[in-house]
Amino acid sequence: MENKKHIFAMENKFKINIKMKKIVLSILIVASLLTACKGEKKEKVAVNEAVKVETNIAELNNVDTAVSVLTWKGSKPTGSHNGTVALKSGGMLLEKGVLKGGEFVIDMSTITNLDMAGSDGAANIEGHLKAPDFFDIAVYPTSKFVITKVEEAEGKLLVTGNLQIKDVTKSITIPAMIAAEAGVTTFKSDVFNVDRADFNVKYGSKRWIEGLKDKFINDLMEMSFVVVLR
Numbered sequence: 001m002e003n004k005k006h007i008f009a010m011e012n013k014f015k016i017n018i019k020m021k022k023i024v025l026s027i028l029i030v031a032s033l034l035t036a037c038k039g040e041k042k043e044k045v046a047v048n049e050a051v052k053v054e055t056n057i058a059e060l061n062n063v064d065t066a067v068s069v070l071t072w073k074g075s076k077p078t079g080s081h082n083g084t085v086a087l088k089s090g091g092m093l094l095e096k097g098v099l100k101g102g103e104f105v106i107d108m109s110t111i112t113n114l115d116m117a118g119s120d121g122a123a124n125i126e127g128h129l130k131a132p133d134f135f136d137i138a139v140y141p142t143s144k145f146v147i148t149k150v151e152e153a154e155g156k157l158l159v160t161g162n163l164q165i166k167d168v169t170k171s172i173t174i175p176a177m178i179a180a181e182a183g184v185t186t187f188k189s190d191v192f193n194v195d196r197a198d199f200n201v202k203y204g205s206k207r208w209i210e211g212l213k214d215k216f217i218n219d220l221m222e223m224s225f226v227v228v229l230r
Contacts, residue, residue, distance in 0.1 A: 044195045044220050047170040050162040051148040058103040060091030064230035070106055073222040076204070077214045081125055082222075086110040088142060092187060092229055099157065099178050102147040102187065104227055108137040133203045140166045145225070159189070165199035176225070187227040193220045 065087045073082040088107035093100045111129045116122040130137045148171065149160040160173040176189040197219040202208040204217030 044193045045172045045174060047172055047195070047198050050164075050169040050171050051160075053146055053148055053162065055093075055101060056103075057091045057093050057101045057146070058089060058105065060093060061089060062092060062229050063087060063090035063104065064228045065089060068104070068227045069225075070104075071222075071224050071226075072111075074217065075220075076217045080115075081113055082115050083111065083113040083126075085112070087227065090227065092185075092227065094178075094185065094229075097178075097180065099147070099150050099159075099187070101150075102145075102161075102227070104145045104225065106143040106145070108135055108141055108143055111135070111137075128203075134201060136166060156190075163194070163199075165194075165196070166201065168199040170198060185229040187225065187229075189225040191222050191224045194223055195219045196221050 068087045068090070070085045070087065071082070072085065073080060075081075086107050088105045090102065090104040092102040108130070111126055113122040113125040113129075116125065129135055132138070143166075144164040145161050146164075147159055147161040151158045151160075156175045157177060158173055159176045160171060162169050163172050172192070172194070174189050174192040176187060178185065178187045180186075197205045197207040204212065204215070205219050206212055206216045207219060209216075
């Protein structure tokens with residue numbers, strides 16, 4: 001009888017140990033996932049005061065606006081939307097294949113939502129982005145990126161330029177590359193994150209509006225350029 005009690009106690013202890021190990025393992029897995037997610041958090045590009053530009057690169061007018069584009073992605077707690085904006089005009093200055101300067105004028109009236117393309121939802125999103133409480137394109141019909149400095153680092157170009165959105169212009173630096181294929185030169189940036197609140201885009205911004213709780217829109221917007229020369 002004593003032996004049976006001893007065996008029963010040992011079995012219970014063994015089961016408890018197994019259960020505790022599973023709990024500890026689960027905690028470690030959750031902790032590692034949280035750490036990984038934290039590590040993947042995207043940071044916004046640093047903004048600085050705009051730099052004075054002496055040369056008007058836009059006069060080159062050698063950007064193919066039919067195929068050049070700015071892509072965007074915005075998010076909120078319940079999901080995200082993405083789309084494109086066309087370029088209105090622009091120029092890039094190259095010397096022996098080396099990028100020396102550039103100016104891209106963005107036509108804000110062409111904001112397009114892609115993830116709901118063709119639906120009333122897409123039309124609503126596009127209308128809202130163009131409205132006075134967002135980009136206010138009636139007052140600010142264009143945005144602009146003017147390259148002020150280009151450096152090389154680890155096989156990438158670090159392109160510094162003045163980004164103008166609405167009535168604010170700030171200097172930012174973005175990673176990019178430039179390549180020529182079949183006689184066509186293309187400038188392509190990595191995806192970079194701009195804090196729209198830095199540019200007075202206030203709708204749904206926790207920086208500008210209190211008490212939004214989970215009704216906010218993330219201030220960070222993903223962007224990237226593809227600019228093709230003609």
